[in-house]
Amino acid sequence: MIIKGDICYSKTQKELKTVKGGYLVCEDAIIQGVFTKIPEKYRSFPLKDYSGKLIIPGLIDLHTHAPQYAFRGLGMDMQLLDWLDTYTFPEESKYLHIDYADKAYALFVKALKSGATTRALIFATLHTPATLLLMEKLEQTGLITMVGKVAMDRNCPDILRQESAEAAYISTKAWIESSLKRFKSTKPIITPRFIPTCSDELMQKLKHLQERYSLAVQSHLSESQSEIEWVKKLSPSTKTYAHAYEQFGLLGGGKVKTVMAHCVWSEGEEEQLIFDNNVYIAHCPASNTHLSSGIAPIRRFLEKGIKVGLGSDIAGGPHLSIFRAISSAVEASKMYWRLIDRDSPPLTLNEAFYLATACGGSFFSKVGKFERGYELDALIIDDSKIPTTNPLEIEERLARIIYYSDDNHILQKYVNGKEVFSSE
């Protein structure tokens, strides 16, 4: 397959590559390259002509909560721990009922499918049937996702507390085996909610499952100051919040692929451990602002060599669109520079785009760039719907898509070489 159009992707953190009227060549879902003319050997490939349209890599959402989609935009006047008690936990408890889960997950999956996201890491709830239902719906979309049945056995309402670590282990094991059997593009991922809701015994059992099935891990880390204080009380002997995960082998290192959401307040030894263990940070700037958590030092993380992707963090963040996360990341970094550290230059829009595509994508595989050997995740976008009087360069058109598309204007979406959405 060859896709023709105005092509744009991040070669590196700093460098945006653009080709007007270029040809993106793809063989068996693997990109062969971007060319200004079709090379001889690909002449026989079928051509999809999107001349004048923008072609960019699919966006990667490294952190979101599917069961929170239905109440997004509510309770935004609260901070993290109050918001969890007042809105999140009561809502998540409804997913005990499969009928409710069916209705609510349908809304989430529909929005994710038609939006700009091609791959995502997703928290479900602790309920096995509802989580399998969500995975089934996701599998049907053609998107590539990892979904976590959430583990929690303390410090949460009774209705959301697993009755024991052993019970959690048994149900999580059954869920993993079932989902590995049933789904191809929708993988299970080990998901302790966060240290405060997981006993040591539960963490040990999750490690056991992680190793046994070679699964990735996702959780939350150092999101708000009151949460960090709480973890200090719960795990007084660990050096940092990150070490509270690491002591159980659930914080990257070796073959354990890990994403930690937020890391707003990570520094010093914690930051070093994140780097040493090759942990990905899911930066969720909108959520960090809306829940008054703070601003994560993304420039510093990047300079240290830590891998950072973006997350929508529905419903801490009100918007599922990763375009919004890109502009929020730039905005947050500007306030970080202005108000916290004048030696920390703001992210450019291109850098934030890189986080949302190439850097976030690398968690999954070779995805997020239009380079030889990469899997084809692509969006075809009609930016003519955002009117202007001026002729624009591709880079400027990308900026306008980021600020104004809000996941609209997507003509076609390809994931791993397959068309999974078309607006026609």
Add this chain to the structure above:
Amino acid sequence: MIIKGDICYSKTQKELKTVKGGYLVCEDAIIQGVFTKIPEKYRSFPLKDYSGKLIIPGLIDLHTHAPQYAFRGLGMDMQLLDWLDTYTFPEESKYLHIDYADKAYALFVKALKSGATTRALIFATLHTPATLLLMEKLEQTGLITMVGKVAMDRNCPDILRQESAEAAYISTKAWIESSLKRFKSTKPIITPRFIPTCSDELMQKLKHLQERYSLAVQSHLSESQSEIEWVKKLSPSTKTYAHAYEQFGLLGGGKVKTVMAHCVWSEGEEEQLIFDNNVYIAHCPASNTHLSSGIAPIRRFLEKGIKVGLGSDIAGGPHLSIFRAISSAVEASKMYWRLIDRDSPPLTLNEAFYLATACGGSFFSKVGKFERGYELDALIIDDSKIPTTNPLEIEERLARIIYYSDDNHILQKYVNGKEVFSSE
């Protein structure tokens, strides 16, 4: 006329009034009240039934730049003064050409007309024909606006510099007289761009025109730190930046109605002068973030009794929607509380809604509330397009409109009792 629906408005800064299935009664464009049943004496009034739809006051944009709409979303990686030189001034110089102005202003006016804004204060450029053309287009919409032909005679590119204060006076006077004669809902407003671009002589002449025609005044104040330093050098003898306007009688007080945009860094004597002179602040949180200007201390201003409305500040802010400005105001206030002053509680969503309706509206007249004696500016919104699984209170529906409508889903818009937009 009687409008039936789910009614919602700010009674005060803290109190949101909601009436499910209420009747908003209006006689000769003036509101008579909101009732749960139609009172006997209004029984003969024609009823518009919007049952199940949300009815809220029109939104007020206290600060925006019409000629910057066409390049919105570009150059957001810069700070104020660089951004002015690189993007804004070159773009504004194009409005010398009436054909360009015609095309570009058509885009702006179309977006403003179909969006949630009912009244606005607008900067044009220094060009008289283009400014009159903008006003003619606005007059046709039925919106109520004040438009400023921008005055500047120093520190700007030649093509945008009026050749002398006298020349600026003559052309501004002619523009005022022409627009007062031609337009009813579109009023001229005295508009020095800001102190750096206006000589003392020009300011004196603008004061003369302000008095002669009893006009309101709009300008910029204390937006960024480098701008403030610059003003200090230009006006070394004035106490504060605000005093640099006040010495010419162009900063409120007496009968001079004034809006100053930004006031990010206003404090002490400047803040006192703003309060004493009854100056309105146009808070433009998105612009202040995108141009890395800082965060205005809105909680402190409100506690002091200063009147604050919201502004989109296109194109410093990328979005024309005042719904966006409401959520940005809340976000900015959260970061102010988290990062600058823990004694300054964040704005609630309801407070920011109050700024965008009742408080901003009071600059124009009795507008922005659904109370007896107020002019009817109203939006009828179909929020069923934002799906959820949960039954919601009116207050929660308002929150979701603020976060997700982005100026869409507006069924009807009324300004001063007249329908000016219908999506049908």
